[in-house]
Amino acid sequence: MDISVHRTGELSAADRAAWTALQSAAPVPGAAELGNPFLAPEFALAVGRCRRGVRIAVVREGGEPVAYFPFQRTATGVGRAVGLGVSDAQGVVHRPGFTWDARELLRACGLAVFEYDHLVAGQRPFEAYASGTFASPVIDVDRGYDVYLAGLRERSPKFTRTTLAKERRLGRDVGGVRYVHDERDPAVLRTLMGWKSAQYRRTGRGDRFAHEWITGLAHQLFHTRSGPFAGILSVLYAGRRPVAAHFGLRTGRVLACWFPAYDPAFAKYSPGLVLHLRMAEAAAAEGIGHLDLGRGRKEYKDALKTREIQVSEGWVTRRHPVAVGHRARRAPARALRNAVVARPELFDPADRWLKRWGKIRSK
Template sequence: MDISVYRPGELSAADRAAWTAMQSKAHLHGSEQLANPFLAPQFTLAVGRCRRGVRVAVVREDGDPAAFFPFMRTAAGVGRAVGLGVSDAQGMVHRPGFTWEARELLRACGLAVWEFDHLVTGQEPFEAGASGTFPSPVMDVDQGYDVYLSRLRAQSPKFTRSTLAKERRLGRDTGSVRYVHDERDPDVLRMLMAWKSGQYRRTGRSDRFAHEWITRLVTQLFHTRSDSFAGILSVLYADGRPVAAHFGLRTERVLACWFPAYDPAYAKYSPGLILHLRMAEAAAADGVAHLDLGRGKKEYKDSLKTRELMVSEGLVTRRHPIAAGHRARRAPVRALRNTVLSRPELFEPADRILKRMGKIRSRH
């Protein structure tokens, strides 16, 4: 393989265009997950402005790009997926039929190990290192919103009736309900991040927006716009006031759901669910094929989904003492967490404890 490694900003315009073209045609070759915004060059460029060690390996065949492999690495050669912890799709973007050898790729990138937690399907050389595979629910809108809503009524009739009734009640109680699919007011983005931080604290989870680089990344992506990629802030207003919002990323065919939150004062109306239905309607009108809700077991995702994609977590290594040490540290932590998440008898009491701690923390 002819492999060159670049900083994201060093990629030529031709390379970025080739990367985008591979994504836009991926669904034609049975690789729809490669079109995910988290695998777009714009996401890697944005992370590269916020974090050190972001690189892109470009694999060429006969002088032309055949694959793009974005990654982060430390000085010791520990590699991670770009944006690990906030990225919902990871892997190599490549043209049809391209194959590679994982250890050869790692060696060329100066990596002893590469860790992932949302590896998309069709990445066989990396899948050999997967320790678990998990569903990522999606909302299919490629046949239009009316078809999606009909499917939702059939599979979740009570949920659909209840959500639509709550939207009508919200309108009656507040005077008017308005939806903006692509809100450009940065003050609303800051409000969303504040809501999300409050939600993290109430539920005892780690506040992602307490990390300055994540706040910078989201703000930067909010201002990133092109025909092939954009940060999309969607907002549900009641009587002129934001009551629910979502920030996600969009390519031509995929809207990746990322940070949804709502004003707790309006919780009885389930504004987050109303917002997701409005997002589906607007995305369908824009030509989006599906909304990717992201890995994670949530009741609202089960209610909204039409099917599931699969993502994997794990790590690939080459023979190196750094790789052995990293595996020894990371594998037990991931195994314990996944055991708790997959077993209700363990997850439910752990979730109650986290929420109790969150309530205590919120008081101070």
């Protein structure tokens, strides 16, 4: 097994094509989650234009590429998944049946430790070091939108009936409801970012778009079109006014949901839920297999999901003082956060406190 490590600008067109081909073959059993757009070369390369230290390890057998491992590396050898903090799928993209030794891979990449928080299923050499596994809800539309909607009506009849009624009322009260699945106006993307920043502040969360690299990354991906990969801005309009929007990433069979938000002035119409139903309908028409709603506890995800996939977080470490120090710094905070999120008796009071703090901060 031959492992070479490249800067993002050094990755050849042939390697990018081979990487994409491995993703296209991902629906085979045991590798289905590798088709996620956060594992596409376009995402890693875009992060590399916004952040230092992004590298791509290429694994070859008999001269042929069999795996690609994107990561970020510090000068001291601390490795993180590409886009850690905003990436909802991480791991090694590989051909079916390929396996690797986790520590050998780290050694070849010059890493003392590799940290991940959304490791996709099937990465057994990395999963052995996971500290926790978490649900990531998905909406299956591979059998068509009508089948999905019929299932939603059966599982949650009141929710479905109420949401569709609110869509009709939105049209009557505000103006004709119109959905654009792939909006190309960058001004609408800026509107979405403004809504999302306000939501982060209102709910007491850190504003991701206050970080220049995340804003720059979203703009780059909005303008990226490469084979099956694209940044997709979906917008729900009432009359001529956008009332809800979502920016995410797609590959051939997966639409990864990323940044959804809506105009709070229209909250009584639940425009975010209406938007997600329209997204599911459009995705099904385009041949998408499922929408990945991403890890995290949210009521709307529980209402819309058809099933859950699993993602893991943890550290792969070598015997190295840098690895010991990094894990000692990061592990306590992560363990506390997960304990709070996993227990309603802790999460609900914490969530209410954050929202109160958000209201104070927003004044």
